[in-house]
Structures are given as structure tokens and as C-alpha cells.
Amino acid sequence: xxxxxxxxxxxxxxxxxxxxxxxxxxxxxxxxxxxxxxxxxxxxxxxxxxxxxxxxxxxxxxxxxxxxxxxxxxxxxxxxxxxxxxxxxxxxxxxxxxxxxxxxxxxxxxxxxxxxxxxxxxxxxxxxxxxxxxxxxxxxxxxxxxxxxxxxxxxxxxxxxxxxxxxxxxxxxxxxxxxxxxxxxxxxxxxxxxxxxxxxxxxxxxxxxxxxxxxxxxxxxxxxxxxxxxxxxxxxxxxxxxxxxxxxxxxxxxxxxxxxxxxxxxxxxxxxxxxxxxxxxxxxxxxxxxxxxxxxxxxxxxxxxxxxxxxxxxxxxxxxxxxxxxxxxxxxxxxxxxxxxxxxxxxxxxxxxxxxxxxxxxxxxxxxxxxxxxxxxxxxxxxxxxxxxxxxxxxxxxxxxxxxxxxxx
Amino acid sequence: xxxxxxxxxxxxxxxxxxxxxxxxxxxxxxxxxxxxxxxxxxxxxxxxxxxxxxxxxxxxxxxxxxxxxxxxxxxxxxxxxxxxxxxxxxxxxxxxxxxxxxxxxxxxxxxxxxxxxxxxxxxxxxxxxxxxxxxxxxxxxxxxxxxxxxxxxxxxxxxxxxxxxxxxxxxxxxxxxxxxxxxxxxxxxxxxxxxxxxxxxxxxxxxxxxxxxxxxxxxxxxxxxxxxxxxxxxxxxxxxxxxxxxxxxxxxxxxxxxxxxxxxxxxxxxxxxxxxxxxxxxxxxxxxxxxxxxxxxxxxxxxxxxxxxxxxxxxxxxxxxxxxxxxxxxxxxxxxxxxxxxxxxxxxxxxxxxxxxxxxxxxxxxxxxxxxxxxxxxxxxxxxxxxxxxxxxxxxxxxxxxxxxxxxx
Numbered sequence: 001x002x003x004x005x006x007x008x009x010x011x012x013x014x015x016x017x018x019x020x021x022x023x024x025x026x027x028x029x030x031x032x033x034x035x036x037x038x039x040x041x042x043x044x045x046x047x048x049x050x051x052x053x054x055x056x057x058x059x060x061x062x063x064x065x066x067x068x069x070x071x072x073x074x075x076x077x078x079x080x081x082x083x084x085x086x087x088x089x090x091x092x093x094x095x096x097x098x099x100x101x102x103x104x105x106x107x108x109x110x111x112x113x114x115x116x117x118x119x120x121x122x123x124x125x126x127x128x129x130x131x132x133x134x135x136x137x138x139x140x141x142x143x144x145x146x147x148x149x150x151x152x153x154x155x156x157x158x159x160x161x162x163x164x165x166x167x168x169x170x171x172x173x174x175x176x177x178x179x180x181x182x183x184x185x186x187x188x189x190x191x192x193x194x195x196x197x198x199x200x201x202x203x204x205x206x207x208x209x210x211x212x213x214x215x216x217x218x219x220x221x222x223x224x225x226x227x228x229x230x231x232x233x234x235x236x237x238x239x240x241x242x243x244x245x246x247x248x249x250x251x252x253x254x255x256x257x258x259x260x261x262x263x264x265x266x267x268x269x270x271x272x273x274x275x276x277x278x279x280x281x282x283x284x285x286x287x288x289x290x291x292x293x294x295x296x297x298x299x300x301x302x303x304x305x306x307x308x309x310x311x312x313x314x315x316x317x318x319x320x321x322x323x324x325x326x327x328x329x330x331x332x333x334x335x336x337x338x339x340x341x342x343x344x345x346x347x348x349x350x351x352x353x354x355x356x357x358x359x360x361x362x363x364x365x366x367x368x369x370x371x372x373x374x375x376x377x378x379x380x381x382x383x384x385x386x387x388x389x390x391x392x393x394x395x396x397x398x399x400x401x402x403x404x405x406x407x408x409x
Numbered sequence: 410x411x412x413x414x415x416x417x418x419x420x421x422x423x424x425x426x427x428x429x430x431x432x433x434x435x436x437x438x439x440x441x442x443x444x445x446x447x448x449x450x451x452x453x454x455x456x457x458x459x460x461x462x463x464x465x466x467x468x469x470x471x472x473x474x475x476x477x478x479x480x481x482x483x484x485x486x487x488x489x490x491x492x493x494x495x496x497x498x499x500x501x502x503x504x505x506x507x508x509x510x511x512x513x514x515x516x517x518x519x520x521x522x523x524x525x526x527x528x529x530x531x532x533x534x535x536x537x538x539x540x541x542x543x544x545x546x547x548x549x550x551x552x553x554x555x556x557x558x559x560x561x562x563x564x565x566x567x568x569x570x571x572x573x574x575x576x577x578x579x580x581x582x583x584x585x586x587x588x589x590x591x592x593x594x595x596x597x598x599x600x601x602x603x604x605x606x607x608x609x610x611x612x613x614x615x616x617x618x619x620x621x622x623x624x625x626x627x628x629x630x631x632x633x634x635x636x637x638x639x640x641x642x643x644x645x646x647x648x649x650x651x652x653x654x655x656x657x658x659x660x661x662x663x664x665x666x667x668x669x670x671x672x673x674x675x676x677x678x679x680x681x682x683x684x685x686x687x688x689x690x691x692x693x694x695x696x697x698x699x700x701x702x703x704x705x706x707x708x709x710x711x712x713x714x715x716x717x718x719x720x721x722x723x724x725x726x727x728x729x730x731x732x733x734x735x736x737x738x739x740x741x742x743x744x745x746x747x748x749x750x751x752x753x754x755x756x757x758x759x760x761x762x763x764x765x766x767x768x769x770x771x772x773x774x775x776x777x778x779x780x781x782x783x784x785x786x787x788x789x790x791x792x793x794x795x796x797x798x799x800x801x802x803x804x805x806x807x808x809x810x811x812x813x814x815x816x817x818x
Contacts, residue, residue: 194638228764229603243652355637
């Protein structure tokens with residue numbers, strides 16, 4: 001009975017183009033912030049497309065949109081989801097690829113006349129980016145139990161406008177009983193937000209999980225001095241000390257393994273004047289790794305090096321580890337089905353970890369989840385230059401389709 | 410006939426206190442910006458004290474105040490000067506020490522009944538600090554021929570108020586013919602703006618000149634990336650590269666000699682976000698040395714290291730040497746008389762270079778000049794914590810007195 005289903009690439013590219021017109025920027029990207037007028041127009045389009053595909057659409061109390069295709073049995077559904085909100089001047093594919101790819105998958109099942117045992121639900125999660133309403137992945141976080149609904153409702157944008165009020169304003173404030181169900185499995189298709197697949201020459205990646213992330217705030221206190229009259233041997237230059245810590249973060253990650261990353265993204269010297277020896281530097285450090293012990297080890301080695309530097313140079317260094325997001329390894333069974341789908345399509349099974357967060361992280365709190373990445377040109381994302389080849393997009397959507405079929409059957 | 414003149418320390422400390430009340434800050438410092446109401450009050454006080462000391466006071470077209478004590482002959486005067494304007498929340502002594510110390514010296518000559526062959530003029534230079542009207546040393550620069558008067562007149566503060574208009578408003582716009590004369594010698598007493606004398610345990614320093622200063626603007630261009638999904642080996646992190654240049658500036662100065670200094674005072678990563686690999690860093694480099702060839706050598710070695718870094722890491726580094734202030738070695742004869750004055754007082758003859766600019770630099774364009782530094786606690790200046798011991802101030806003023814007497818006789 002089972003045909004050999006494939007997504008309709010022309011349909012998918014067409015709808016990605018349609019959606020990219022909503023909030024299109026002059027530079028070829030998209031600004032479609034969560035619960036903005038652009039988001040509403042995008043949602044209305046998505047609702048039309050869901051209904052056109054025969055899905056029963058419902059909207060929950062967080063604005064999450066779910067389109068349901070019934071299965072042969074009344075059991076937990078397989079969820080396919082992502083988000084259509086964007087950052088400012090973001091890319092065209094990012095989250096929309098996962099939502100429209102899911103819709104393309106459902107349409108392909110219809111076209112091939114395939115019924116599945118599990119229902120399949122296509123989900124558009126509200127406010128994944130967290131650009132307008134912090135934090136990111138707000139709605140999947142409430143559904144997954146990370147955040148209270150009241151907390152989400154009270155998030156405000158920079159103009160003080162509340163999340164709940166904007167949900168109501170754009171007509172997407174639904175009911176709690178219409179949230180996506182706890183899923184038998186969750187699949188999320190997304191563009192890779194890095195250069196790993198491009199570097200490996202592979203169109204699609206099998207994501208093994210989301211790495212653990214920890215953030216440090218590092219304060220280096222030395223002595224501000226005039227740049228002229230202070231001899232080198234009498235200085236306690238906070239920036240010279242901080243520059244050694246920047247090098248240490250980089251070196252620690254490189255020495256750990258191929259997966260570990262370490263970044264100083266933010267660094268502010270004080271007073272930051274050309275003719276003054278910096279007396280103080282405040283800087284960040286961001287370490288990421290799938291293994292919690294390895295992550296902690298990097299932080300501890302960094303602390304030790306900061307102490308050593310302090311002893312050697314007479315500057316004081318304080319390290320505040322103020323935030324950690326634990327690693328989320330994806331379900332082995334789901335990851336295996338994604339790999340099998342790649343094999344079925346004759347694609348390499350390239351496994352990698354996601355260095356960034358996605359809704360899949362919070363959905364994984366409630367059930368088995370996995371992700372599929374599509375190669376990004378130059379590894380660029382969250383910018384107008386973000387681009388994935390049409391053939392890669394098609395390949396990624398077909399992996400989603402076949403993995404969904406394996407999991408729903 | 411010649412007595413053994415010494416300054417009246419009580420008088421000097423009293424007048425320094427009086428002047429420090431004008432623009433006094435809560436933190437024990439002074440804000441007396443050039444041509445402000447506070448500057449006017451300070452000038453009025455100074456004029457009274459000059460007249461009280463029997464000096465003939467004149468004000469020139471730049472607001473410079475000169476108090477003249479006649480000599481036995483009508484020949485070029487010996488000038489003793491500094492400035493009474495301050496930075497925001499600056500110290501109490503800084504420039505006022507040089508002006509009031511000069512006045513104390515003249516009073517000491519009177520008290521001892523000493524006539525000199527050369528006239529002696531006490532000068533208060535307008536706008537030395539350059540905080541309100543850029544650039545620094547504006548009025549001595551016009552008198553020395555560095556700047557046009559029209560240029561000075563058109564300098565405006567942050568509210569757009571013109572230098573000339575403020576001179577007129579506070580009643581200190583005089584005539585060109587009343588500028589300080591070309592001097593037989595110029596002496597400037599000033600607090601040291603660094604920790605060298607304190608470190609050496611010496612109250613007074615004989616300044617050999619003002620170092621050459623050169624400023625570079627350094628731009629490091631790498632590739633901005635998300636901190637998570639970018640593997641270390643594929644990054645071109647502009648801040649990691651820049652941190653090596655910060656270390657290079659520090660190391661180059663230390664390797665050169667005891668006098669050389671090198672400072673990165675300003676450094677701005679872009680986009681300067683905790684979770685983004687910096688794509689660009691703009692930073693400054695400040696090198697100083699008395700010897701022009703050595704100064705150029707440091708810049709050339711820095712350029713070479715920047716090129717090597719670029720070749721090794723794939724980031725691009727551009728180095729723009731946009732400003733140089735040439736070194737000003739002081740007149741050997743004047744420096745020698747200052748040293749002799751130290752010896753006469755039983756003080757160590759500690760020679761050092763000034764790492765910062767002073768009016769003496771521009772006065773030296775027109776004739777022999779020299780400076781005397783007074784030890785500063787902690788090397789601090791341009792801040793409310795600036796402090797010099799009364800005994801050190803007295804010693805510095807006596808060196809000024811005896812050096813002036815040697816040069817004027």
C-alpha cells in the first residue's frame with residue numbers, strides 16, 4: 001500500500017517565498033518579530049495553508065498554532081514543528097523551513113495516499129527568537145513546563161507592550177486545552193546556524209542534541225593611569241590582563257576537543273580612552289559542550305588560569321558563572337530514525353550537535369525529540385545573507401518526511 | 410648683597426587652598442574649566458595676588474595673564490608659568506602649583522631684597538587642559554606659533570560656545586601686544602602625573618623633556634559568528650586576534666627600554682554581544698618615547714607583528730598612524746640650572762621625562778625651557794585623589810625659585 005512519498009519541492013519553495021514577503025527587508029531578509037502585524041499576516045497565511053492541506057487548526061493560550069492530521073489510532077501524535085517569527089533583519093529560511101517543511105511532509109503523505117498509525121501535528125511555536133519578548137523559546141518553554149504562563153504573559157517588549165495583550169490584539173490568544181499534545185515523537189527541521197555541514201560538504205545533518213551552555217561574567221580590576229607618565233613596570237593594566245583571559249578562553253576550548261567552543265563576545269574596558277591605561281575590564285565568557293562534566297571542567301580550568309593571572313600581575317579577577325543551560329541529548333530512537341531516513345534517501349548520515357537553542361530543547365522535556373539541520377551557505381544565519389540551496393532544502397524536508405513516517409507508522 | 414631666599418611655604422599653601430575653593434567638588438577636588446565662571450573667579454584672585462606682589466599685570470588676546478617684575482636691564486624676561494584651569498573633578502595642585510609657586514618665588518625675591526638682571530614674568534596660560542576647548546595647550550600653542558589665533562577663537566565647547574566669546578564674557582580678552590614676551594628661559598613647576606618620583610622616593614624631579622607620542626588606530630576584521638554553532642577551527646575571531654595585539658603593544662614597550670611606554674587604552678569589539686564571536690575590533694595604540702627613531706621603531710615592529718598575526722590567523726589588520734607629537738627635549742642649560750638648584754637645596758637630582766604634554770612644550774618652540782615635577786601620591790592626577798605632601802610642594806617651589814634666580818641673574 002505504501003508509495004514512495006517525496007515532498008513537492010516547488011510547492012515548498014513557493015510557500016517559503018510567499019512567507020518571506022511578509023516583513024521582507026530591503027537587504028533580502030525578513031523582520032517578522034513575534035506577535036507583530038507581520039507575524040499576524042504570516043500566521044494567517046499559515047492557517048490558510050494548513051486548512052488547504054486538510055489539517056484541523058487550533059490555537060492555544062500561548063498563540064501556538066497546531067494543524068492536526070488524524071492517524072489510524074487515537075494515540076499520541078508525532079509533532080513536526082518550528083517557528084515563523086524572526087530576528088530583526090533575519091534570514092528567510094530559519095524557522096519557516098521547519099513549519100512549511102512539516103506542511104510539505106503532510107501534503108506528501110496525502111499525495112501518496114498514506115495513512116499513519118499516529119496522528120501528525122504541525123506546530124508553529126510562538127516567540128522562538130526571544131528578540132521582542134525575552135527569553136527565547138518562550139511558548140515551547142511554557143508547554144514544556146519550564147516557565148509559568150503568567151510569567152510569559154507578563155513579558156514586555158522594549159515599549160512595555162505585554163505578550164498577552166499582543167496575543168489578543170493579533171487574534172491569536174486561544175485556549176489552554178488546545179496546546180500541542182504530549183508527543184510520541186517531535187521532529188524539528190531547521191537551517192544549521194553554523195558552518196559545519198558546509199565544511200563537511202553534506203546537505204543535511206542529524207542532530208544529536210543541544211549542547212550545554214554556560215555564561216560567565218568576568219571583572220578584571222587593575223589601576224587606571226595616564227598612558228604617558230606611568231612606566232610599564234609600575235602598571236596594573238586591566239586590559240593587558242583581560243587579553244590573556246581572552247586567549248585563555250580560546251585555548252581552553254581548542255584543547256578540550258573538536259566539539260567544545262569558548263567565546264569572549266563582550267568586552268568593555270574602562271574608561272576606554274586612547275590615553276588612559278584601562279583600570280577595569282568587564283568581559284563575558286561563553287563555554288558550550290554536550291557533556292556537563294566537560295563543560296564544568298572548562299569553567300574550572302578558566303577559573304584556575306584567572307587566579308594564576310591575578311597572582312602574577314597584581315590585577316584582581318572575579319568570575320561569576322551566572323547562567324547555565326544544561327545539555328539536551330536527543331532521544332536515541334528519534335535520532336536513529338532520522339539517520340535511517342537519510343540512508344533511505346542516499347544521503348550521508350552526518351551527525352552533529354546544535355550549538356544554539358531551539359524549541360526542540362523544551363519539547364524534549366516532555367517526550368522523545370530530534371532535529372534535522374540543512375546546510376547554510378557560509379554558516380550564516382540571523383542575517384539577511386542567510387541562504388540554503390533549494391536542493392538542500394528539498395533534501396532536508398524529505399528527511400523530515402521519511403523520519404516522520406517511520407515514527408508515525 | 411644676595412640673601413638666601415626661600416619661598417614662604419605658609420603663604421603658598423594658603424593660596425593653594427584659597428584657589429582650591431573655587432570650583433571645589435564634594436570629593437575634595439576641583440572643577441574649574443577654562444573660561445568658566447569658576448575660571449574667572451580664580452583669575453580675579455590671581456590678579457589680586459599678582460598686584461599685591463607688586464607685579465604689573467597684563468592680559469593678552471588669548472586671555473593669558475602675565476605679571477611682570479622688572480629686572481635691572483630691559484632684556485628678555487625669565488618666564489615662570491603654568492595654568493589654573495582644571496579637568497572635570499581634577500586635583501587641587503596640578504597647574505595652580507606652577508602659577509602660585511611662581512608667585513611665591515617672586516615674593517621670596519622681594520622678601521630677600523633681590524633684584525635680578527632679567528625681568529621675571531609669572532604667566533597663567535589659558536586652557537591648558539583642553540577639556541572644555543580642544544585641543545589642550547591652546548593658548549601657549551598660539552603664542553608659540555603652533556595654532557592660528559582664528560583657529561583658537563573658533564574652538565567651541567560641547568554646547569557650541571566659542572572660545573573668543575567666553576574670553577570676552579569673563580572679561581579676559583586682552584591685546585596681542587600683551588602676550589608674554591619671548592623668554593630668556595621658561596620654567597614650569599607641575600605635579601608629576603605618574604608614579605616615578607614616588608617609586609624612587611624623591612620629592613622633586615628634573616624634567617629632561619616631553620616624550621614623543623604617537624597614536625595608532627587599529628582595525629581588526631574577522632568574521633562574526635554565533636558563539637554556539639561555529640567550531641573553533643572555522644572561526645576568525647577578531648577579539649582573539651586583537652588580544653594578541655594588546656599583548657604585543659605591552660611587550661614591545663617593555664622590550665624597548667625603561668622609558669618606553671605602550672598602551673591600548675580603547676578597544677571596542679563588534680557587535681559586543683555575549684553570544685556572538687566578534688567580527689570586528691577597533692582599538693587604539695599609544696606609544697611614547699623621547700627618541701624619535703626609537704618611537705618609529707616601536708611602531709614598525711608593531712606593524713610587522715600585526716602583519717604576521719594576519720598571515721597566521723586569516724583576520725585582516727589595518728594600522729593607521731594618525732597622529733604624532735614629536736618629542737621636546739628641554740634646553741640643556743635650563744635643565745642644568747634646575748639640577749643645580751636641587752643640589753643647592755640638598756635634594757637628589759632625579760632626572761625623568763614627562764610622558765604627558767604641558768605648556769612648556771609649546772613655549773620651548775620659542776626659547777629655552779625646562780620643567781620641575783613634584784612627587785604625587787600614588788602617581789594620581791586629573792582626579793580628586795591627587796595629592797602632594799606640603800613638604801614636597803615647598804621643595805618644588807624652592808627649586809623653581811633658585812633655578813629662576815640662576816637664570817635671571
